[in-house]
Amino acid sequence: MTAGVDPTTRQRSWWGWGWSDQALPDDECVALAALVPGLPDRPLPTPAIGELAPPRVRPPASLADRISTTPPDRAAHTYGKAYRDVLRALHGDLTAAPDLVAFPRSESDVVDLLDWAGRHGVAVVPYGAGSSVVGGVEYRGDGHAAVLSLDLSAMDRVLEVDTVSRAARIQAGALGPMLEDQLRPYGYTLRHFPQSFEFSTLGGWLATRSGGHYATLYTHIDDLTESLRVVTPVGVSESWRLPGSGAGPSPDRLFLGSEGTLGVITEAWMRVQQRPRHKASTTVTFTDVTDAMDAVRAVSQAGLYPANCRLLDPGEAAFSGLAGGGQSVLLLGVESADRPVDGRLAELVDLARDHGGTARAHGGDQAADAWRSSFLRMPYLRDGLARMSAIVETFETACTWDRVHELYRAVYAEVGAAINEITGSPGVITCRITHVYPDGPAPYFTVIAAGRRGREVAMWDEIKAAAMEVLGRHRATVTHHHAVGRDHRPGYDRQRPEPFAVALRAAKAALDPYGVLNPGVLVGPS
């Protein structure tokens, strides 16, 4: 029973982000810790997988070759990759490990696994590549006979490409690079690049309403979806492939964002695009972050749809090495598969200049590349700092433009105060704007502070609660693209209209009559 981990291939870290071989060595962790005053002088050791309680159920014989009970597979499927997940793994806490990890190879395997789980009261936690940062893949209940982690990674094929309609039928378990590799021969791309791209799957993106890398226009996975196949305990749901339809509430929009609570997405027809051939980018600096945000607002309302419109506030700009001295940096980028984009970039720069920005003459591409590479490296650095008991985590949101200045100030003031109170030192907050809409931006905050060894998770949970309170009070969403999972339930329960909660609970009860699908996520006791 070793269906999951193959020792001949490059190893994923079971406790931290990404590839094991990319994890920071101890000396780099120590060096990095110099950035955060007050940390211990030695890293937490990289953890060994200790004893796990024996599985509480036997896998059914008919599915045995799809199911693993090995400690490495069970450990690797215990948590997602939030800061608090990494810390708990570092401290050797694997009490929440699933009893079984299933690796279905086909939709009928998924059907059989759900049938079996329903009959035996076994909780099913759908699992793509485990990049959840909201407790989305971690069982926390106690009302089930056992827990099955349902890992879709063996279902990773692009099954069909329609070159007339520019769409592709893709299995839910395909990781980002894997599906792009399969689309490349056609000249296509899904063009959906979340930060987790290497270690997240199409199914995960769909189930969590993932936001892509691009700032405007069709960047959300929702908008790239043509149709879905979803295995529910009461049957398989398949929506028709339709470019648009006004026939009732959208079936796909109910499953998008359902986070494994209503069914298991097994495949989807996705709208793909020709690969961009024309790209241009630049940076604009601002001495006043308020001006910078107003410039971003102007850009977002001008109908120019930049591919990149990422504003780094002074702290974020300093950390990324793109500017100092209290300057904010706006990264602007334009892309097209069809036509030159320089004129559009020039219009964007003009707009930003009108709002007090200073365009840099050169280096737009290098700045974008530098940003992107530090962006992709960030989770490994996070893990290195986590081993030094630093608190390193993010929270992201969206609000309307009329609220953003006040929200920004409130987060700095109130979350800053909470950090000080909880950790005893001020820590650091930085902010970037990742997505922009005509009616509002999506600010993304990073928190870095000194934790106390053994208290890291508790301290972060308190800071996070303070952050959720500030967001909620300003009616900013508890998450723009990180999903709800279990960690965001307090904010989500406050934000979600109660009649919609009534409808969602009823839909859940009807589709999942045995209550086995990802219990505690979105609805029910968390």
Place this chain on the structure above:
Amino acid sequence: MTAGVDPTTRQRSWWGWGWSDQALPDDECVALAALVPGLPDRPLPTPAIGELAPPRVRPPASLADRISTTPPDRAAHTYGKAYRDVLRALHGDLTAAPDLVAFPRSESDVVDLLDWAGRHGVAVVPYGAGSSVVGGVEYRGDGHAAVLSLDLSAMDRVLEVDTVSRAARIQAGALGPMLEDQLRPYGYTLRHFPQSFEFSTLGGWLATRSGGHYATLYTHIDDLTESLRVVTPVGVSESWRLPGSGAGPSPDRLFLGSEGTLGVITEAWMRVQQRPRHKASTTVTFTDVTDAMDAVRAVSQAGLYPANCRLLDPGEAAFSGLAGGGQSVLLLGVESADRPVDGRLAELVDLARDHGGTARAHGGDQAADAWRSSFLRMPYLRDGLARMSAIVETFETACTWDRVHELYRAVYAEVGAAINEITGSPGVITCRITHVYPDGPAPYFTVIAAGRRGREVAMWDEIKAAAMEVLGRHRATVTHHHAVGRDHRPGYDRQRPEPFAVALRAAKAALDPYGVLNPGVLVGPS
């Protein structure tokens, strides 16, 4: 009790489209009938409102001044404005008239009316301006104590405008022109112009997922919606104003398209835009309709997002007077609030030329205006022909590009055969493409044939059934932007994934425990 009809203002037709004073006089009906061989020589008389059965319930005293029981109000709220509705009214069939017509002036009126209806088992049919062409506002059940038509037209205000975020809070009963009038002083427009614009409301657009006039990008009402307030029998649902959010399945997307079955939309924050200042348009002709569709596909996949990309097939082009001799006509238009658009129009024309089109040197604006004016006049002509017992109706759909040629041929062949068989003469089918997406178009078919007096509705119902069968077999949606109502149930029930139906029924049962909200629409016996 005359809350509804005010005799001092211009009169809406109770039996047909729009303004009474725009209805065709008898001699024009007769002249028009020359277009359709085989019609009677005299029009059906414009109907008088005959005796109506007395209301089966007394309105509650506390709501009496919000409720009308006058025959004109009850007659005007009996049907929508489908061909079959007009014909039944012309033939004096008002057996489905609601017992009461309510005109709430505030959300609390709506709450009180739903409470009262729930307690007394009175069916509630939410009513905007009654432009449904799918039986969406017509009660057909027999399990309720009485029927209340809930007319939102007194709630027609733009309540608030946020000029920073470019959004407006608008009451659901506002007709198109009324809300545009209120936005104009701000330089804003909702820029949502369905054909029914003059005689449909924001709430109706939201409840039916209306498609606007524009061919690409943000044209559906869904995408213009920032947040919704909905009165359900179990409480008021209000989503937060958010430009984007990944917090669970979208609450708004459940209510969008719910067609009054889950609640009554009372107001919404809508994303508004600056009024366009730059416009350019032109026409391109094609000798081969297949080439024309391929040109439209190329345009839709080029990332140019034309405001107008309306393809008229040879029949449609001939009827509208824009081309003859078997030519198809593509109307292309580009708009922007910010910058000149001529370059973009030139790119579009180049693309169309590459696919065999011939650009006309002049007259784009005139052609667009001519099209638009005949488009808005069409429903009045339809009513004139209906009085001559002609069958004049449309059906619209959407499908992926890989299916469109085959679907187009199948509709002409099979629906054409059905018309011949049912009416005894071939009739006419024409087609236009109204909306385009990278992965497919939305074809819109018109049928004109000679009906037999007294049998018009039955004949159309048979033709429509044949059309729905063809659409379903080709997995083309039963409706792109006309909603489901009661008339589209056979096609909708076939198309909707069964697990989604299970979820929707459960949500409905939870939100509408007394089963009073628009019974027979979307779910339940139709």
